[in-house]
Amino acid sequence: MAASPLARREARRFHLFALPWSIGFVFFTGGPIVVSLVLSFTRYELLESPRWVGLDNYAQLLRDPDFWMATRNTVYFGAASAAAGVVYSLAAALLLNIKVRGQAIFRTIIYMPSVISGIATALLWIHVLHPDYGLVNYLIGLVGVQGPGWLTDASWAIPGLVIMTTWTTGNAMIIFLAGLQGVPASLYEAAHIDGAGWWSRFRHVTVPMMSPVIFFNLVVGFIGSLQAYQLILFMTDGGPANSTLVLGLYVYRYAFKYFEMGYASTIAWALFFLVIVFTVIQFGLARRWVHYEVK
């Protein structure tokens, strides 16, 4: 059936309004994605023309011990920081959801780390985590425990980075806060009448009702953490002993330090593959614990 003049006009307008985004997508997102895929099959040292090498870069990747170390570190850092971020931001959102005087100030304070520049954050945390005179080890020392060498001990460097990134999860906290405010008060009232305490209400009302939001933050946080590199570059540059070398940083090194764009593209596609795998796994697991009110 032929479309009506009105439908055709609306379609034209739709395409016209979508055009800026479409052009942007083609030139700044879709195009580079395709180009990087092509480059991943080439040897391209920026100042010379790319040379087709077939699957050589992928074969090299499989033999590259630093790539495997970076993959392990990426998964470790991604999982740990996504999980810690969700726990911290949910806890912060629960506190900030309580109606108390001056709550707006507390919300601003908790959110503030998210708007501080990355380099300032990194500079601050290098000192906060310093093993000898950092604030974290000082606080641990107050209870008689000798703190580890955060960022300087290969075993503790990623936990140190996780602590730092957790501090900046204000955006997730805002989403949790919005989610909490959408939980019907009637459910809490019913639970209260049934004699449920704080923990029971949290476990049997808040968590199920918030599970789609938790899932969203977990997926988004995990993807973001898998791609992280900027703060790590500044704070540890992959050290000590490559213990914080993550795939994002490895891509950066090959692309903008060694100018081997072909191999950098190959690593980037490996990272993309990793993101897809873990996202699919999370969606698979979500069926078991995410509760949607309307199906």
Added chain:
Amino acid sequence: MDNPLRGLNTAGLNRRQLLSLAAMAAAAVPLTACGSGERTRQAGPASSASGDSAVINPDRPESALFPYAEAEKLFDSLPWPKTDVPEPTSKVTVTVAIIPGQRHEVRHAQFAKFIKKRHPNIEIKVEVTPFDDFRTKYLTGAASGVLPDIMYSQFQWGQSFIKNNLYLPLDDYIAATPEFNRADFSKAALSYWERDGKLYALGTDSAPKLLFYNKEIFEKAGAKVPDASWTWDKLMEAARGLVSGTGAQKVFGFTPVPKPTSDLTATFLLAHGGRYLTADETRCVIQEPASRDILKRWIDLLIKDKAMPDLAETQATAKVEPFTLGRGALYVGGAWNIVTLLTLPAEQQFEWSLTHVPSGPEGRFTPVLGSAFGITSRTRNPEAAWIVLNSLRSYAGHRFFLDTPPSRLSAFEENLQDLKLDKEVIDTTKDSLHKYGTSDGVLRLPATPKLEDLTKPIWERVMSGSLSVDEGLKQVAERVTPMLAENV
């Protein structure tokens, strides 16, 4: 030396002072670039950001350090060079890409303004890019066919720029400039920008490394300060005895820790008959006895004697040399650090001096490092670019820019005298450059950044004591040698 700007002793910094100083210094990092290897980002031959933070007015560029009227007077008094290369007949713009540093930015702005008196058709546009981003920005630009007319280069980048045809050879322009005296540059200064008998860039500075020492720490310990008779053995022994304090108050006996970076050979190995790579950079020889034995001793000094900053301490002060904080008794650093030390804020000043680097069984060596400017292959005005470059890097240019120490030997003494340094300091710097300064063994080929990244985690395991020196050096050699093929 007795520093005229001497202030408080920073060896007693409290935590708050140290943190704020470290943060300030780290923020200043992009402004002070160059040098070598690990420490390249903190301060460099061609830059010094400290002490002068003016906003540059393009119509009347000046700062407290470089007042406009004085700058103009100095410019007019200098013997600017001539060339047979013809002047442009119409207006042309020559873009000069530099790294930041208020001192240099002000001077470049003044130079751009004053040069028009001599070359009315030449307009200079200065592009400032942070050191850490410089190479990425301009290599990416080169890939898309865009480059400035004149471009800065650090010693490690020169051969890569030349190999990739980013610089024009200067020989024809030099031939058209009869008064150009090539011998006015030291061999080491030129070596980073020569390839196949052609010269591609002219140096800004050419700095040897020297042994700096904190007089206050020596005085407090009742120890004799170093002099030209010192050997590396003597230095190690002294470093052990000068360690004191803990945490933020710790004073190190010596910095920096030797690492497999670009000037390891010239600074630490040659004096003991060792090398990191063979002279042609085709094979790693760091695991051989001469290098291994001396590196073992350094690691002992680090791990057993705790006389040098460990990994945690290195990271906490990654962007700031502990010596600059008053927390190092002995420090081998570039002559460019003289300016850094002289321009420390008053409350951070301390008494320091310098002498020759120690000698070893095979003699005395110091790396000579520096930066340069070359004309890019994409320039549309090569002749105007040569007129500008020839002026920038002439005796007059070196005097005007106060390069420390300058690549032009004719400007050497005067530039150092301008800093009001003791004669002994000037003589030591001069002797270091002329008598035993070398570029031999300084890594400069394209694979250097990758090589440094590959060896860093191995060496960090050695520094932390989790890997023996023998095993560490074996792993370094195994990983480095195959990569050297990328230099071809």
